[in-house]
Amino acid sequence: MTTQEIQSIKLRFGIIGNAPALNYAIQVAAQVAPTDMTVLITGESGSGKESFSKIIHALSPRKHGQFIAINCGAIPEGTIDSELFGHEKGSFTGANEARKGYFEVTNGGTIFLDEIGEMPLGTQARLLRVLENGEFIRVGSSKVQKTDVRVVAATNVKLLDRVQAGTFREDLYYRLNTVPITVPALRERGEDIYLLFRKFASDAAERYRSRPITLLPDAVPVLTRFRFPGNIRQLKNIAEQMSVLETERDVDARRLTPYLPQDQASRLPMLLGPGAADGATAGYSERDLLYKILFDMRRDMTDLKKVVLELAAGQRPHETQELLRQNSHLFSNTAPAGPFESSPTADYFLPVAPNAYKNEPVASYDDETPVEDISHETEEETLSLDVKEREMILKALKKHNNKRKYAAHDLGISERTLYRKLKQYDLEQV
Numbered sequence: 001m002t003t004q005e006i007q008s009i010k011l012r013f014g015i016i017g018n019a020p021a022l023n024y025a026i027q028v029a030a031q032v033a034p035t036d037m038t039v040l041i042t043g044e045s046g047s048g049k050e051s052f053s054k055i056i057h058a059l060s061p062r063k064h065g066q067f068i069a070i071n072c073g074a075i076p077e078g079t080i081d082s083e084l085f086g087h088e089k090g091s092f093t094g095a096n097e098a099r100k101g102y103f104e105v106t107n108g109g110t111i112f113l114d115e116i117g118e119m120p121l122g123t124q125a126r127l128l129r130v131l132e133n134g135e136f137i138r139v140g141s142s143k144v145q146k147t148d149v150r151v152v153a154a155t156n157v158k159l160l161d162r163v164q165a166g167t168f169r170e171d172l173y174y175r176l177n178t179v180p181i182t183v184p185a186l187r188e189r190g191e192d193i194y195l196l197f198r199k200f201a202s203d204a205a206e207r208y209r210s211r212p213i214t215l216l217p218d219a220v221p222v223l224t225r226f227r228f229p230g231n232i233r234q235l236k237n238i239a240e241q242m243s244v245l246e247t248e249r250d251v252d253a254r255r256l257t258p259y260l261p262q263d264q265a266s267r268l269p270m271l272l273g274p275g276a277a278d279g280a281t282a283g284y285s286e287r288d289l290l291y292k293i294l295f296d297m298r299r300d301m302t303d304l305k306k307v308v309l310e311l312a313a314g315q316r317p318h319e320t321q322e323l324l325r326q327n328s329h330l331f332s333n334t335a336p337a338g339p340f341e342s343s344p345t346a347d348y349f350l351p352v353a354p355n356a357y358k359n360e361p362v363a364s365y366d367d368e369t370p371v372e373d374i375s376h377e378t379e380e381e382t383l384s385l386d387v388k389e390r391e392m393i394l395k396a397l398k399k400h401n402n403k404r405k406y407a408a409h410d411l412g413i414s415e416r417t418l419y420r421k422l423k424q425y426d427l428e429q430v
Helices: 003-013 020-032 049-058 080-085 121-133 159-165 170-176 192-208 220-225 231-245 253-259 286-312 317-326 385-399 404-411 415-424
Strands: 039-042 067-071 110-114 135-137 144-146 150-155 179-182
Touching (some): 003 020, 020 049, 020 179, 049 150, 080 121, 121 135, 121 150, 121 170, 159 170, 192 220, 192 231, 220 253, 385 404, 385 415, 404 415
Parallel strands (some): 067 110, 110 150
């Protein structure tokens, strides 16, 4: 699909932005539209998933049929079957007459099922039958009816996590996920944030008959760096608030900041790599961060063992204090209650539990006392994630006597993922 065709779709459906991830999502939607394949749209709440369902319907042969958008999370569990598939008269209390459901009404059209992850398990089984055979049964009836409806689903949660938790059917997940489309979050769209702000500010100014809000150069980076957990919906609200409340139409960074909640600026820890001083941040994942913390802890434990070993070997008092001083980063700077009391010359203490040594025999060390040699341990550990991941998989398999189901559960991954990792690291024969 050419750039001109993508721009034409944007103009037609009012989509603003040029982020590569957004353009790719539009391209996939346009390519799958002429088919009858089921589509699963994923993305955070407020990122504009419904717009993509409209693109798919409008560019499909079903464009003259009916399009219905349904929020599965907004329909009570007791009535969702009736809403989707209809019911017969007297099938339940209050059913005074027969009623057609959405799948019957939109025969030949498209149904958009938003928040599909909130659909009850019983309704999921009915939906699967519609997707597989085009058949459904009204509530309170035994007559099988046919329908020709295209289903486009959307979710803001990870459905695979719901599958593993037993709240979403695995067969339905793979039936819905025939063609996946991922809508990028607003914070991933870079300069699109400012373009959307200008559009929302212009719309608000036209509605309230005032001059549009304009951001001064120092305010633009403040806006684009904000993480926007509410995505486009939150950005629109901010633009409308400023259009109403600001008396000055030219807004600088100082006046913009109060509209951006500081507790939403960033919720995740971040590591700054080389170039951070120039405004560039390193792309560390949460797993990278966890591994770094674990490696730092291991190095500290190695240092601590060396210190304890040297103390056990019988250092003289002044040498002991010097040794503790050199390794002060390993100890607390306050002495706990216990057998080690403060002295005028002691600045660092080994942390011990209160009364830890009451009624305990005093250990003595002599030249014949066996001491573990840890001098071979090196402080530098490999930071390769593949190596550490392979080691963790081997440990989990050994722990559970090569029972992969339990090893996968211990590692916090699915069996399918474990099989893929075993193949990746050539461990299938383990």
